[in-house]
Amino acid sequence: MLQELQQLKDLVLKGGFDSESQQQVSSLESRLHEIAVKENLADNPIVKPYIAYLQAEIDRSELLLKTDKKLTDRERDALFVRMELADQFVSIFSGKQRAAIEEEIKRLLHVATNS
Numbered sequence: 335m336l337q338e339l340q341q342l343k344d345l346v347l348k349g350g351f352d353s354e355s356q357q358q359v360s361s362l363e364s365r366l367h368e369i370a371v372k373e374n375l376a377d378n379p380i381v382k383p384y385i386a387y388l389q390a391e392i393d394r395s396e397l398l399l400k401t402d403k404k405l406t407d408r409e410r411d412a413l414f415v416r417m418e419l420a421d422q423f424v425s426i427f428s429g430k431q432r433a434a435i436e437e438e439i440k441r442l443l444h445v446a447t448n449s
Contacts, residue, residue: 376427
C-alpha cells in the first residue's frame with residue numbers, strides 16, 4: 335500500500351493538481367501513519383488484554399441480547415451502549431480503518447492516473 339500511496343503523492347504533488355487534492359493526499363498519508371501507530375499499540379502487552387476484555391464484553395452483550403428474554407428495555411439499552419462503546423475502542427486497533435483508507439488511496443490513484 336505504501337507504493338500506491340507514493341505513486342499517488344508523486345502524481346498529485348508533482349503533477350500540478352490543485353491544492354485541495356494535495357491536502358487530501360497529505361491527509362491520507364497522515365491518517366495512514368496514525369493507524370499504523372494504533373495497530374502497533376494493539377500489540378503492546380498492556381493493551382492486548384484490555385482489547386480482549388472489550389471484545390469479550392461485546393460478545394457477552396450480544397449473547398445476552400439474543401438469549402435473555404427477561405431483559406428490561408433499560409437493560410437492553412445499557413447493553414447496546416456498552417457494545418457500541420467497546421466496539422468503537424476495539425475498531426481503532428482492528429485494521430478496519432486501514433482498509434477504508436487503502437480503498438480510498440486506490441480510488442484516488444485511479445482517478446489521478448485517468449485525469
